[in-house]
Amino acid sequence: MDADKTETTAARRPVVKRTLMVVAMLITALHLFASFLWIAPSSTMRQVFPGNLLSEYMIPLWGQSWSVFAPEPINGDYYFDVRAVVKTADGGEEVTDWVRATDVELGHSSYKLFPPRSAGLGVGVASDIKGSWEDLPNDQKAIVKLDYFKGDDSVDRLTNKLEEYDDPDGTVDDYLDSEHLATAYATQVAKAIWGEDVQRVQYQAARQNVVPFAQRNDAGAERPNIQPVPVGWRALVTEPHQSDEEFAEYFCASDKVRCADEQ
Incomplete structure (x- = not known):
């Protein structure tokens, strides 16, 4: 009985790991996509995120812009x-x-x-x-x-x-x-x-x-x-x-x- 439980637990672990890995990859991909839209020049692509969701996600923790770079550095x-x-x-x-x-x-x-x-x-x-x-x-x-x-x-x-x-x-x-x-x-x-x-x-x-x-x-x-x-x-x-x-x-x-x- 104990051996069966051990085998069942061992079989479940890869499934849990794969699930967590997929979730982590999706979160990372979503963050990278949001960062790309935020950093890139404003366009209609930002409408992928409804309302103010993109700005509320990026500000204040992840906010970035090109304002420190040429041709328009902070002056x-x-x-x-x-x-x-x-x-x-x-x-x-x-x-x-x-x-x-x-x-x-x-x-x-x-x-x-x-x-x-x-x-x-x-x-x-x-x-x-x-x-x-x-x-x-x-x-x-x-x-x-x-x-x-x-x-x-x-x-x-x-x-x-x-x-x-x-x-x-x-x-x-x-x-x-x-x-x-x-x-x-x-x-x-x-x-x-x-x-x-x-x-x-x-x-x-x-x-x-x-x-x-x-x-x-x-x-x-x-x-x-x-x-x-x-x-x-x-x-x-x-x-x-x-x-x-x-x-x-x-x-x-x-x-x-x-x-x-x-x-």
Whole structure:
């Protein structure tokens, strides 16, 4: 009886191994195919994956692009600066200095053999809102520069004001999504640095191009001026299920900033 069981078990093992091998090969083939579609120039082949399934699979763990290679290498730096209004001990308010959040986060990756992917979070936020802001018509750009932080309806008031002007290309909704993300990020940065007494935040995303390639050997060449995104003061934004404590622990671990609990 024991011999029969042993023979049966031994016979099943190759079947199990072959099944696992086939499954592993299928997963590998699917991953390689998805990576090919993601890396290759955008085409209708991406419709093989329904909806946003391809981007949701590739981002954030597997995202790749050709942006670091010629003929269009990365040719500029993005900055994200944050400041806040904080409540003082005597009940007043005080405006903080600007802090460049992107420099703080890049401090997590500089000279690190295994840098965290989160070190590029601020750069991603700055790039996103810079692109969305550039698409806005001039009338809406002027509105964005104003302050919207009073009351629980500040976002609604900003939205209604932006929609009062023509938006032929439908850019307002995309900008508002980008601003919501940027404000939420700025809120976490501000609370990490200045604590829970933060009342409102202001941020400035910007891009600065590198010296043009044709001037690379010019000793007097200077980088072009910074291209800022002027945004007024905004009310705090806190997303559900986020942890300010965990973000502060990560953000303040950089040697590029002194946070509230260190001052």
